[in-house]
Amino acid sequence: MRRVLVTGGAGFVGRPAVAALAARGFEVHAVGRRAPEGVHVFHPADLLDAQARRAAVRAAGAGHLLHLAWVTEPGRYWQAPENLDWTAASLDLVRGFREAGGTRAVVAGTCAEYDWTGIAPLSRAEGAGIHRGHLSESAPCRPATLYGAAKDGLRRVLTGYAASTGLSLAWGRLFYLYGPGEAPGRLVGDAARALLDGRRFATSEGRQRRDFLHVMDAGDAFAALLDSAVEGPVNIGSGASVPVRTLLETLGRLTGRPDLIDFGARPLPPTEPACIEADIRRLTGEVGFHPHLDLDEGLRATLAAYAAR
Numbered sequence: 549m550r551r552v553l554v555t556g557g558a559g560f561v562g563r564p565a566v567a568a569l570a571a572r573g574f575e576v577h578a579v580g581r582r583a584p585e586g587v588h589v590f591h592p593a594d595l596l597d598a599q600a601r602r603a604a605v606r607a608a609g610a611g612h613l614l615h616l617a618w619v620t621e622p623g624r625y626w627q628a629p630e631n632l633d634w635t636a637a638s639l640d641l642v643r644g645f646r647e648a649g650g651t652r653a654v655v656a657g658t659c660a661e662y663d664w665t666g667i668a669p670l671s672r673a674e675g676a677g678i679h680r681g682h683l684s685e686s687a688p689c690r691p692a693t694l695y696g697a698a699k700d701g702l703r704r705v706l707t708g709y710a711a712s713t714g715l716s717l718a719w720g721r722l723f724y725l726y727g728p729g730e731a732p733g734r735l736v737g738d739a740a741r742a743l744l745d746g747r748r749f750a751t752s753e754g755r756q757r758r759d760f761l762h763v764m765d766a767g768d769a770f771a772a773l774l775d776s777a778v779e780g781p782v783n784i785g786s787g788a789s790v791p792v793r794t795l796l797e798t799l800g801r802l803t804g805r806p807d808l809i810d811f812g813a814r815p816l817p818p819t820e821p822a823c824i825e826a827d828i829r830r831l832t833g834e835v836g837f838h839p840h841l842d843l844d845e846g847l848r849a850t851l852a853a854y855a856a857r
Contacts, residue, residue: 564767
């Protein structure tokens, strides 16, 4: 049985990824502070502790690695100094994995690595060609945040390391995720909880278009990518952007409380990109993965999960 070591397995993306890997026949080992459900072996360790991290990698003895762990606190992670800690820890993690005999690694990246300055801003969206925000993996990277810069820098160094050591490396660039278990401060989770509780939800006009993917599909996509031989950056998104307003109106319709959504109560800067959308041809054509849930189905499943809790 193929063995995979997963970091961040108890997190938002990690939980469905662990389930998807197990369904593909992997023996799933996890490392971190919390034991995820459904793993075969858990190695408790603080990934920012070099000695504990290296010991866990050696103990796992895995041939595959899925690295998802990072600083993720909504709002704060964009400029958090811990991005530097995670960059250093990730470099050592992958090096230790390779030196322990690992052969295939997939690391989570972000659409925030891309250069968004060339995308038509929201202030000029009308007639400006908002689909200029359709991003392929070959689009230039020029991150505007420390988070994006840390991820982009990590990818560049790991790509060179993989080439020099024979490590098979893929980089999954996540776009906008939603689903059960979102931390407070994220759009869909906050809106769903507010509407289900009968509370008002303040938001922007919602004219910006974003590529939303259900987290179950994101977990499945990472498992498929790890299980393939595809290398380099691969966008993980739905491939179809929708206005944020459409997403929130759908939540309003499904909860029966569209009256609680206060569009325009929160301003957006005029430089906000009008459209951020993933080109997923590598994901579908080379990896062979197609998202299973459309937006309506995904939001229904999300609301059902929140209502059950």
